[in-house]
Amino acid sequence: MGFDTYAPSTGDFGTAWLLAIIVPLIFALVLGIVQIIVTVWVYKNAKKNNIDSPGLWALLCFFIPFPIGLIIYIVVRNGKKKEVVSGGKFCPTCGTAVNGPGFCPSCGGKV
Numbered sequence: 405m406g407f408d409t410y411a412p413s414t415g416d417f418g419t420a421w422l423l424a425i426i427v428p429l430i431f432a433l434v435l436g437i438v439q440i441i442v443t444v445w446v447y448k449n450a451k452k453n454n455i456d457s458p459g460l461w462a463l464l465c466f467f468i469p470f471p472i473g474l475i476i477y478i479v480v481r482n483g484k485k486k487e488v489v490s491g492g493k494f495c496p497t498c499g500t501a502v503n504g505p506g507f508c509p510s511c512g513g514k515v
């Protein structure tokens with residue numbers, strides 16, 4: 405009685421119900437994987453490009469939905485790259501890009 409008598413008559417409705425659950429689940433899973441890949445990529449890329457606090461950028465790209473976080477990162481990174489080109493100086497202690505003479509933003513050493 406109860407569910408047992410109802411179950412065999414579900415037919416197409418049962419499949420549709422399953423799809424309604426599985427399709428958004430797969431969609432969310434794919435988005436989640438993309439989000440993780442982007443986060444890892446941003447972290448490695450920020451480290452490679454000497455961007456300040458790569459962990460913070462990775463967190464930002466993890467919590468802001470793809471591709472908005474990634475776009476913000478790339479825009480800021482390109483801006484920093486131009487700064488580096490015009491400033492053209494690197495810290496002799498840790499290799500962080502610095503803007504002109506002064507103190508290193510990363511290790512505090514004199515540049």
Ligand SMILES: [Zn+2]
Nearest residue numbers: 495498508511
């Ligand atoms: Zn330094």
